[in-house]
Amino acid sequence: MFFIFNKQKICTYAVSIVTVVLLFCVAGSLHNTTNEINTIQTSSTTQKLVPIYNVETQEKKVAFTMNCAW
Numbered sequence: 001m002f003f004i005f006n007k008q009k010i011c012t013y014a015v016s017i018v019t020v021v022l023l024f025c026v027a028g029s030l031h032n033t034t035n036e037i038n039t040i041q042t043s044s045t046t047q048k049l050v051p052i053y054n055v056e057t058q059e060k061k062v063a064f065t066m067n068c069a070w
Contacts, residue, residue, distance in 0.1 A: 051067065
């Protein structure tokens with residue numbers, strides 16, 4: 001297997017690599033300039049919603065449902 005490089009391909013790869021490196025450098029410098037600590041607060045007070053499978057009642061009724069959400 002041979003790799004064929006011409007001047008246009010080399011320039012395209014060089015511009016792409018330089019662009020990615022510059023973007024990482026800018027992102028890193030912007031991240032380091034903020035001295036604030038970013039925190040995410042989570043809470044487990046909410047309960048998980050579960051489907052209702054049966055309801056106790058005196059009436060004689062039947063309900064048919066299909067749950068298609070896996």
